[in-house]
Amino acid sequence: MFKAILIDKQDNQQRTALETIDESRLPEGNVTVRVDCSTLNYKDALAITGKGPVVRQFPMVPGIDLAGTVEHSSSDDFAPGDAVLLNGWGVGEGHWGGLAEKARLDSRWLIPLPTAFTPRQAMAIGTAGYTAMLSVMALEKQGITPEQGDVLVTGANGGVGSYAIALLARLGYRVVASTGRPEEADYLHELGAAEVIDRGTLSAPGRPLGKERWAGAIDSVGSHTLANVLASTRYGGSVAACGLAQGMDLPASVAPFILRGVTLVGIDSVMRPGADRLEAWRRLGELLAPAQLDAITRTITLDEAIDAAEELLTGRIRGRVVVTMTEQ
Structure with missing residues (x-):
């Protein structure tokens, strides 16, 4: 069992709530990741509030970014214990995303977590x-x-x-x-x-x-x-x-x-080829200092994310919001 924000729709009415979900409900994928941190992006806020046509199928776990640790893998590219990062690829829109304690993903969507950053710092950067x-x-x-x-x-x-x-x-x-x-x-x-x-x-x-x-x-x-x-x-x-x-x-x-x-x-960041992603993250590691990340970032827990989505859409949040899966 794991906790996740789940968006569902019945009788044309959207319902978004923090739920406890059985791992058997995770979508198909060859890598299962224990999510350490995610983010709250503008697109995520639109999905959570239902104020934009972001979600393409229901039920859906939002979250277009995640950083975490591989738990299970049938891919030759990643092994249990590997630290990984994901941005985009339609995750959180057509495939369950990162605002959850677990995610099951296609290995082609993942890159190794850059050594320059912790999971929280990588999500402070995010998409x-x-x-x-x-x-x-x-x-x-x-x-x-x-x-x-x-x-x-x-x-x-x-x-x-x-x-x-x-x-x-x-x-x-x-x-x-x-x-x-x-x-x-x-x-x-x-x-x-x-x-x-x-x-x-x-x-x-x-x-x-x-x-x-x-x-x-x-x-x-x-x-x-x-x-x-x-x-x-x-x-x-x-x-x-x-x-x-x-x-x-x-x-x-x-x-x-x-x-x-x-x-x-x-500029498309969602379907960007892997080589471009690796180069962009390499440059980010060269140019950004931890103090800059802290100045730009606010950290919340998963159970605070739904309320924070409303704040983001009304312009009451500046910079970045990191969502951690553990209590602060």
Whole structure:
């Protein structure tokens, strides 16, 4: 038996509760993991509250991230006792996920836990930090260097935004942070932001082209915000799009692309090949210090996760939330 958050649906009504579940109910997979820590991501909060169409089948255990120890394995890649990490692959959406004490998974979804991090530290990073690293790597691949000018980070108080700021600053970029919570400016400056702007300057419908302001950007917001980010990107600049907090639409013009040669790079972290994952986590190990992880992270227990999901969606949580399976 193990504890898990279970989402079920009957008569078109969703019910989410912390339950004790028999291990025989775990889905198919060739590796069984004792979960040490998971996280609470925006996608997890949507699934838990039912406020977004995240869950593809019921019942479902949410949690798109996990770190833990292999208990049983029929895979040649992992053996009992191995420390492992998972991000994405549809776990927590179509396959039972990490907000549980046990998980049964496909070995192809796992990578070894990087030696630079404890399970808690890896989950403090989670999909948010991993996505931020992929976004930074995309800007680097496009040739965006610190010498070319500012890099904008939208959704700056969120998990992806917080890590994007910390990583970019560590690499020497001058970071402009866009947030709807100006009272958190000190926090953003501590992460490394050189300038903080109000998200209201980007979130409303704008013009096809604006003043050239930044050489690159990492956007986790989408919709009008992403359109305005593109419109104010400098000639030859690049924007990494990795989220949709404002919406999935893109009410933009082709003007930034054909008049300024701006590049829009899509960042998928869910189905990313293993080699990219390993490289992103290697870079994270080089660039992030434990003190930074502590500054960005709040730790809760599994029985607190349902209430915390509501807090996250209403913007009352900054940075990352680690969910531990043991009492604090």
